[in-house]
Amino acid sequence: MQLIVDHVTRYTYDQPVRGVVQSHRLSPASYEGQNVLEWQVEVSDGLVGGTFRDGAGDRIQCWSVQGPVSEITVRVRGIVETRDMAGVLRGHRELVRPEVYLCDTLPTRVDGALVTLSEAAEGIENPLDAAHALAAAVAEAIAYKPGVTTARTTAAEALGQGEGVCQDHAHALIAVARHRGMPARYVSGYLHATEDGVPHEAAHAWAEIWVPGLGWVGFDAANRCCPDARYIRLGSGMDAQDAAPIRGTTRGPGVESLDVTVAVLSAQQ
Structure with a gap:
């Protein structure tokens, strides 16, 4: 499947700021199951800085905008060819050992209820089956409903x-x-965004679990499936903040407002 992405992030400030510095994790990698045909990131009045590939195999690009500035637009456009790999991440170059991802972060810290939920994998010896059981348990326990949580939940x-x-x-x-x-x-x-009646967002997130013998396997509990040809993988991290496509700092007292629009279409559309 060929997927076309048009992703616009617009920052506006109630008074001009002196400048903005951002790091972007907005360029997908090519690997077995995902081939980037075209990709472009543009920042209005932006000065491109250094770029590097981190230990997880994600390309990080730095940008800066010199003020005074009241509005910044980040636009991502590209075409990616995808293939269903049943969620298995194969051929993706990275250096970080899987054991690093056993560390807790604040958003993923367990409490008593999460410990109880983890018992869905109790007694299941096959790691892949255990991962599927955990994903199914999460899907049952948390109903999909936009607007009831925040980025800090x-x-x-x-x-x-x-x-x-x-x-x-x-x-x-x-x-x-x-x-x-x-x-x-x-x-x-x-x-x-297909017309299958399943709720989802064009800008999306899911989890990967390390399965011995297979490597990283994706699980989208929100849609009760493993990522397939409908998905484009941008990057990964310990949690949402760590894996954020755009991170940055603003110099100045202006209050920031954010507007994001994302369209993902198939080439046939």
């Missing part, structure tokens, strides 16, 4: 209220997998 909080979005499903799955001794990480990306 933790896995424990989302489970406590029983509702959330893809970020919350990913955090909860990471939390229970790590509690079971299974390395797990957060993945940001895109999801092609």
Whole structure:
């Protein structure tokens, strides 16, 4: 499948700021199952800085905008050819050992309810089957409902209220997998909006769990599936903040407002 991405992030400030510095994790890697045909990132009035590939295999690009500035637009456009690999990440170059992803972070820290939820994998010896059981348990425990959580909501909080979005499903799955001794990480990306009636967002997130013998395997608990040809993988991290596509700092007292629009279409459309 060929997927076309048009992703626009617009920052506006109630008064001009002196400048902005950002790091972008906005360029997907090519690997077995995902081939980047075209990709371009543009920043209005932006000065491109250094670029590097981190230990997880993600390309990080730095940008700066010199002020005074009241509005900044980051636009991503590209075409990616995808293939269904049943969620298995194969041929992706990275250096970080899986055991690094056993570490806790604040959004993925377990409480009593998450410990109980992790018992869905109790007695299951096959690691892949255990991962599927955990993903199914998270999907049952947290109903998909936009607008009820925020970017700062933790896995424990989302489970406590029983509702959330893809970020919350990913955090909860990471939390229970790590509690079971299974390395797990957060993945940001895109999801092609089909007409299957399943709720999802074009800008999407899911979890990957390390399965011995297979490597990293993706699980999208929000949509009760493993990533397939509808998905474009951007990057990964310990949690949502660590894997954020855009991170940055602003110099000046202006209050920032954010507007994001994302369209993911198939080439046939």
